Amino acid sequence: MFKGLSVRVRPVYFQLFVVLVLCCISSPLLAVEASIDENDDIEFAIFSLNDDLPPLSKSKARMLYRGKSKKISGSLKIVLVDLPETSIHREEFYKMLLGKSVSQMNGYWAGLAFSGRGSPPDELDSDDIKQILKWLNDNPNGIAYAPIESVPAEVNILITVPQGE
């Protein structure tokens, strides 16, 4: 039975392999990382008002903002907040951290909301720092992002983007 199976499956895998190789060849050509570097005049801070939250690695920040991880330090359940959809900072932040456009993120959040595996971030009405701080005050395990110059000195900065590695 397995012999018969492999004979049937082998050409399938071969063709799949060819397709994947073609895809892989096409990617290095585009690997100029232009979109990551073009906004080097702006820097974001990912921060919290909770001093117990540890610094984040860039990988961890990416996992959190792709909705793939919900906890830090193994047990602390994190909640995220998003700036309004109209905010230019929101667009820049996701481009810098994840290399994703707002529309790509919309698709991801829709998938997450209806997968039963989590929910998209809360969304604020404006990108005013006062609103962000108020939300953080109400959400002790919440983390937010904002341009670093607007962030007050007393907050707990977990990582900066794009500098943090």
Added chain:
Amino acid sequence: MLFRRTFFIVLSSIIFLPVAQASVELTDNISLSGFGSTAISKTDNRTPLFISREITESTCYDCDTILGLQLDVELLDSLSASGQVVKRTQDKWSDPVLEWAYLSYEFDDFEVRAGRLRLPLFLVSEYYYVGQAYPWARPPQEVYDSILGFTFYDGLSVAWDYEISDELLLTVSPYYGFDRINKVELGDNLLTFDTEYMAGIYVDLVGFNYRIHSGFTQAKYRQQPSVEQQKLDIYTLGAEYSYESWLWMAEVEVDRLQTNWYASAIYAFDYLSPYLTYGESHQLRKSKGVTAGVRYDATSSISFNLEYQMIFSQEEGNRAQFVTSPLEYGESADVDLVSLTVNFVF
């Protein structure tokens, strides 16, 4: 006529615009959200195409219509409940199905669920009915129609989420579904499966820009009116990888009746995402197909797909992706399909 229908679809989408943010918080602990899709679709063949959609050469406005509502309730800190009611493509508006309804309990790295649960065979199984969540107008039929469109089981699941490192997450989830009767209409035939059990496991490796999903399911069933018990072992493997504006997805499904696969490449400009998908079905269905399409994200909660799909039968008389052999309609074995779809979430 076509214009009026299109207008109606666009108009009804715009009604959802004011609630750009997905989901409505009814209270702090209860949220209601919804999703839907509908399409204008047409083939060049009189044989109904795709299980549960049955698109033909006469322009169809409701072959792809889906509307779902989801209610999520946080009962206690780690106990929650979720219910999802969906009018699927094959359902009448008056007769939607309960697609899932479960209690979920989380502790440490584990989550236990009990109730009606989604069968986690494929990459987009969890949001199979949510067009807004995947790039295409429909998940590739070569793979997603391989088990006749069955999407849920009644039973239990356990998921173990383990963070291997900051950048790599492992999920292992065994599940068990109790006996139930599953029915599906294939053209004029109603197939009834008396399933004794459906048990399986999936293992996921997840990074921030990729996911590898492998699954195994064993089903023991009797296809009525036959009394003979049969077992089917289903193996699935899928991967998605995104790099900057690119997203690649590929999946394989293998069981003793068939082997199916597809590969898809999607490139996202800001609001336009063109894509190309190639898929093949072997043994049970014999076809090769290519889909070229573009998705337009109009707002964060509304998107459109325009798609052209060509499916080539690999054997005279085989049903390929039709619901029955095209010979029954005296039709060509190959088919072209054009679709204009709108997807929304709220």
